[in-house]
Amino acid sequence: MRILPGMDLTAFRRRFAMAVAGIADDKAPEWQDLLRIGKDVPDDLLAPFLTLARAAVDGAPCPDDERLAEIYGTRSSGRIRRLLEHLEKSNLIVVRTDYGGRRSVGIPALGMTTAPVEA
Numbered sequence: 001m002r003i004l005p006g007m008d009l010t011a012f013r014r015r016f017a018m019a020v021a022g023i024a025d026d027k028a029p030e031w032q033d034l035l036r037i038g039k040d041v042p043d044d045l046l047a048p049f050l051t052l053a054r055a056a057v058d059g060a061p062c063p064d065d066e067r068l069a070e071i072y073g074t075r076s077s078g079r080i081r082r083l084l085e086h087l088e089k090s091n092l093i094v095v096r097t098d099y100g101g102r103r104s105v106g107i108p109a110l111g112m113t114t115a116p117v118e119a
Contacts (some may be wrong), residue, residue: 013043019048020071024064030057037109046063047071050081055114056107062114 007015015026017038017098024033041049048071051063063071065080072083084105087093094106102116 012045014038014046017047017050019044020047021054023050023054033110036094037107041087041090045083045087049087049092052087052105052114053107053110053112056105056110056112057116059112062103062105062115064117 018024018026018035018109023034025031026035034050034057037053038050039045048068051068051071053059055063065077068080068083069075069077072080073081084093084095088095091108094108096104096106096116098104098112099117104114104116106113
């Protein structure tokens with residue numbers, strides 16, 4: 001019987017975050033810039049960040065607080081606001097809210113923004 005090589009916990013967490021964000025193939029050319037930026041994101045914040053960035057790449061609506069909370073493993077909207085503030089202070093995202101109260105998130109390193117959604 002042959003033992004297959006495993007992956008360490010950090011690699012597993014990063015692969016899991018990619019799966020949550022819907023990124024199945026880390027070798028696909030369309031994800032290389034996004035994954036390069038993601039290398040600087042702490043493991044516990046990677047799934048929400050990749051989900052936001054994936055929405056921006058796809059031109060999809062910004063995930064709402066409830067979806068981000070589910071991905072982050074919480075039910076606290078306050079925790080999600082702090083998560084977004086932290087990602088913004090880390091210069092990974094830019095959160096915009098228009099006069100109608102709709103939120104969009106930009107990923108400056110990609111030059112892309114999600115479609116707005118009610119915050």
